[in-house]
Amino acid sequence: MIWIEEIAKYEGKEVEIHGWLYNRRSSGKIHFLTIRDGTGIIQGIVLKDEISPDTFELVDRISQESSIIARGKVKKDDRAPGGYELEIKGILLVHSAEPYPISKKSHGTDFLLSNRHLWIRSRRQYAILRIRGEVTFAIQEFFNSKGFTRLDAPIFTPSACEGTTTLFEVPYFDNKAYLSQSGQLYAEAGCMALGKVYTFGPTFRAEKSKTRRHLTEFWQIEPEIAYANLDDIMKLAENFTTYIIQKVLNKRKEELDILERDTKPLELIKPPFPRITYQEAINLLDKQNKVPKISWGNDFGAPQETYISQQFKLPVFIHRYPAECKAFYMKRDPKDPRLALCVDMIASEEYGEIIGGSRREDELAVLEQRLKEFNIPKESNEWYLDLRRYGSVPHSGFGLGLERLLAWICKSSHIREMIPFPRTIDRISP
RNA sequence: UCCUCGGUAGCUCAAUGGCAGAGCAGGUGGCUGUUAACCACAAGGUUGUGAGUUCGAAUCUCUCCCGAGGAGCCA
Numbered sequence: 001m002i003w004i005e006e007i008a009k010y011e012g013k014e015v016e017i018h019g020w021l022y023n024r025r026s027s028g029k030i031h032f033l034t035i036r037d038g039t040g041i042i043q044g045i046v047l048k049d050e051i052s053p054d055t056f057e058l059v060d061r062i063s064q065e066s067s068i069i070a071r072g073k074v075k076k077d078d079r080a081p082g083g084y085e086l087e088i089k090g091i092l093l094v095h096s097a098e099p100y101p102i103s104k105k106s107h108g109t110d111f112l113l114s115n116r117h118l119w120i121r122s123r124r125q126y127a128i129l130r131i132r133g134e135v136t137f138a139i140q141e142f143f144n145s146k147g148f149t150r151l152d153a154p155i156f157t158p159s160a161c162e163g164t165t166t167l168f169e170v171p172y173f174d175n176k177a178y179l180s181q182s183g184q185l186y187a188e189a190g191c192m193a194l195g196k197v198y199t200f201g202p203t204f205r206a207e208k209s210k211t212r213r214h215l216t217e218f219w220q221i222e223p224e225i226a227y228a229n230l231d232d233i234m235k236l237a238e239n240f241t242t243y244i245i246q247k248v249l250n251k252r253k254e255e256l257d258i259l260e261r262d263t264k265p266l267e268l269i270k271p272p273f274p275r276i277t278y279q280e281a282i283n284l285l286d287k288q289n290k291v292p293k294i295s296w297g298n299d300f301g302a303p304q305e306t307y308i309s310q311q312f313k314l315p316v317f318i319h320r321y322p323a324e325c326k327a328f329y330m331k332r333d334p335k336d337p338r339l340a341l342c343v344d345m346i347a348s349e350e351y352g353e354i355i356g357g358s359r360r361e362d363e364l365a366v367l368e369q370r371l372k373e374f375n376i377p378k379e380s381n382e383w384y385l386d387l388r389r390y391g392s393v394p395h396s397g398f399g400l401g402l403e404r405l406l407a408w409i410c411k412s413s414h415i416r417e418m419i420p421f422p423r424t425i426d427r428i429s430p
Numbered sequence: 431u432c433c434u435c436g437g438u439a440g441c442u443c444a445a446u447g448g449c450a451g452a453g454c455a456g457g458u459g460g461c462u463g464u465u466a467a468c469c470a471c472a473a474g475g476u477u478g479u480g481a482g483u484u485c486g487a488a489u490c491u492c493u494c495c496c497g498a499g500g501a502g503c504c505a
Binding site: 023025026027028029030031032034043045047048049063064077079080081099100101102103104105106107108109110111113166182203205207208209210211212213214215218219220299301302344352353354355356399400401402403404405415426427 | 431437440441442453454455456460461462463464465466467468496497498499500501502503504505
């Protein structure tokens with residue numbers, strides 16, 4: 001048994017392909033079978049004159065997505081999709097599929113999402129999931145090579161990390177627990193133990209967002225580094241982004257082709273990325289009339305973010321936002337206490353914010369004050385305050401949304417395609 | 431939560447107050463190089479739900495349900 005991915009090695013040889021029937025065309029005395037095995041597709045040809053009548057007749061009856069084992073000789077042929085053909089000598093029907101709901105013509109989003117367990121067999125979804133697999137591997141390669149330790153944060157948590165309105169509450173024996181919306185606070189504890197850590201896992205937000213950019217369950221990568229400042233994490237973020245994109249360009253070219261992704265904008269991605277302050281972003285907006293301007297102190301909406309990113313070919317860092325529109329744990333800029341030492345990275349090609357990071361507040365008294373201001377109960381965060389009691393150090397980190405990064409790399413208009421089984425406000429099945 | 435759009439055959443859609451139709455899938459038959467193959471035939475319907483207007487409703491009005499896109503919020 002061999003995999004279609006490595007078919008070129010077997011040119012001229014007889015092989016067995018174990019897979020599923022992706023499509024069939026027939027022409028009376030010749031059948032064309034497109035076979036997929038999860039690593040690629042190959043066209044099999046069945047000629048009436050070169051096979052037993054029983055087999056030829058069987059092939060005519062095999063339904064789409066039936067599982068089959070095909071034996072035959074590998075031949076190079078430019079007429080075949082993929083460049084290679086299998087001249088089929090024998091075929092075994094492992095299971096005859098019932099009429100397959102996903103047809104060759106187009107489908108609506110609702111239908112496809114309801115059939116997600118089958119939809120992932122389709123060509124485009126196959127390519128996306130292969131790229132996702134490459135990216136999750138590259139993430140770990142990148143951080144490992146830089147001496148980071150992966151630190152898995154818990155999913156059951158006692159309290160909020162960001163706001164308090166977006167938590168999924170679950171019963172936890174006689175108490176309540178909440179599904180984690182970020183591993184960051186735990187990463188902060190981790191970096192005090194291990195120096196450089198990153199979390200990588202699912203996070204949950206009960207936001208009632210119904211857009212192509214939102215999932216209720218999504219994966220985050222959150223590096224956190226002791227003694228690092230804001231500049232350090234911007235450098236890390238641009239190197240990280242570049243590494244991932246280069247890796248996909250090198251290793252998943254075929255999959256990008258399937259997606260018809262124009263790779264030129266991705267090939268441009270190299271450090272350094274432009275860096276502008278919040279104030280400079282406001283100034284950029286003041287100079288134009290295409291999107292509504294915003295006044296100092298407000299966060300950017302989607303139109304403003306898009307306009308700013310359009311001014312650059314690379315992803316752009318916007319740093320030092322007004323502290324009032326940012327999270328409690330962000331350290332203030334000593335040069336201007338109205339500002340937080342934070343940064344957002346806006347992806348190019350209008351994919352919006354994919355990274356948010358900051359230097360963390362490391363002074364106990366200041367952090368206690370912030371908890372009060374943000375109305376966050378101190379009791380459940382005592383452990384977090386402990387990090388400022390026992391050898392507190394400056395430290396910084398960022399969070400990156402895996403599916404948003406993937407949507408950009410794949411140039412997809414739906415973040416839902418980027419995760420095997422998407423969870424959205426109105427959909428929890430399959 | 432709000433705004434906009436939609437729900438008709440298994441799927442994708444048409445039918446703008448007057449006989450509910452096509453393509454694909456599935457079925458049958460044909461075809462020796464197809465690329466979402468093609469050709470022919472047959473089959474396939476409680477028009478999301480409940481009410482109302484009307485001689486007559488898929489179509490107009492209202493209720494509710496479901497979905498999509500967007501806003502806010504965020505990654």
